[in-house]
Amino acid sequence: MSIKAKLKRFESHMSTTEKEKESATTNNNEHGSWEQMNTEACSFDGMVCYIRTTRMSLQEKHGPKTFAEMKAAIDRWDTSAFAHPLSKKGIPTEKLLFFDTETTGLSSGAGTQMFLLGFASFTEKEVEVKQYLLSKPDAEVALYHFFLADAKKLDHLVTFNGKAFDWPRLKTRHSYLREAVPALPKFGHFDLLHGSRRLWKNELPSCNLSTLEAEKLGIKRTADTPSYLVPMLYFDFVREGNPAFMESVFAHHEADMLSLIALYAKLSDLILDAKGQASDAERFQIARWHEAAGQQQAAFSLYESLLDSKDFPLLARRHLGDLLKKQRRYAEAAEQFHACVREGFASYDCWTELSLIYEHYLKERDKAEIYAYRALESSTTNKEREAALKRAARISGKLKR
DNA sequence: AGGTCATGACGTATTTGCGT
DNA sequence: ACGCAAATACGTCATGACCT
Structure with a gap:
């Protein structure tokens, strides 16, 4: 008896919901399928990594600004007069990886998996988002193989708390696999959390990314899956093998990375054009930042203002x-x-x-x-x-x- | 069972300038 | 020329926020 025939006989024993799930995993055209999510199953050494690719025009918006406007703000570092911890002077904007991960928890124990890696980057005419999904716990080699193959073309990370969270964890996992995957490039790294705190901790109740999105970036998330639900959705996906569980996780993860672009652009605007665009409170904090960074001239001029x-x-x-x-x-x-x-x-x-x-x-x-x-x-x-x-x-x- | 950074409270080393 | 006290610059330590 053929596999198809066996399945057909088995079908009658399935409940309605099981039938729906089955069809979601096998029929590529339906809602929640890999294909419908622009996601491709890529094999390496017998292991699968799901790779989702999304491209958007520079004229598209994330919040009130287009990606073209954000890129212009970030590009302005190249003509800036002062040194600064967030200055990417000399680094093409196209070489930045706006990098973020999803994990099954915040704690650092063995029970926590890093199951989704991704980055957004600027290409000539677009923003490209690449997401690499771990298909099951023992397929990490494929995950890192494909992630590194693409990431190594770029050279500076931009993250939100990635210096303390995402990157050290990725390094830990990578060191377990180092015999089986490409070497980890030595990326430069701009972390936006601490700068954001410098500017806004006195006026915002929290400096987490979602507060910054709402209060400072003008970004409204509609029907977003909150971070704390992400681990459960991934557990469901692994248990049931249904890609539909990952749809909202992909969307959440993608929005996080796009917000990194918006946040870097916002900070760049404020720091590089403080007198034109920053509030008094922001200007004061930027001046203190210059002072702490040893840029007395820049600090002096802002304090005077x-x-x-x-x-x-x-x-x-x-x-x-x-x-x-x-x-x-x-x-x-x-x-x-x-x-x-x-x-x-x-x-x-x-x-x-x-x-x-x-x-x-x-x-x-x-x-x-x-x-x-x-x-x-x-x-x-x-x-x-x-x-x-x-x-x-x-x-x-x-x-x- | 983590790592980074800002902050503030202290402690220490080196330098400076005063008075003898 | 010397010792001493003050000033400044630098460490160190603890604490809290952030990441899913």
Whole structure:
């Protein structure tokens, strides 16, 4: 008896739902089939990896912006005047992999599988999304074989928390398979989580990607499968072999990668054109970022631009004072600290700075003494009181002689 | 049973400038 | 020239957020 005939005889014993599932796995034209999801089964060494390829025009939008607009924003790094941790200057935008994975959980134990790898990238006229699905637990070699064959053509990762989550895990799995799969290229890596936190942690309840999408990228997800459901859907897929379970997972994963493009574009816009596009709060945080990155010029110019802002004139002044002092422009630094204390801002810190500057650099000890006592009056903790008292007493002692 | 980074609280090393 | 205290720059440690 042929296989077909056997199946036909068996059919009558199946329930209706089982029949539907069976047809979904075998009929390529129906909803939820591999073909309908643009997904191809690729074999390597007897193992299958499902590869889904999606291409979209640069004129398509993800949120309010077209991919062409996003690419233009990212391209602007190439003409930027300052160094920055997110600067891709010198790296073609087409060489970036906007990389993300799906796993069966957040914990790092042996029970957690990395079952979906993917990246979006810019080609000449399109955005291309490639997704590599693990067909079953022991088919990892095929997964990494096909993923690496494509990924190695590119050279810089862009991720959201990928430095701490996706990439170390991928490296761990890859090292188990290193005899059987291509070597792991040494990618450069831009991670967007920490920069996003720098800009927005004070104004957003959370800096997770979905909050950023909603609040900062203008991206609305309709009927999205939340991340926490992804593991269950994958378990169902493996157990029942029905590709339909992966449809919403593919969509979720794809949206994550496209949002990485949108987020990198947004951060690029804000950092490269802070005066034109960033809010006062964003500008202040970008200035602090420049300062931390050793870009005093860029920081200085942004702090200056905030002196007539509504919420940041004094904070910006305070930072300008620090920068001027570092540049040994002591008289100008003192002006900034004076302006702060006139407004009652950061009084202890600023009076202390004034006392230091007048004692050591402007050499007016009588003023240094007065400012030390002002710092003492403004002190709020024992630690501050002790330090201010000590300073005041020492300068007074100097003056007596 | 993870890794990265910002942040803040402390501790330490090196340098600077003062007073003797 | 010297010792000392202050200032600054650099480590270290702990904590929390984020990823499915």
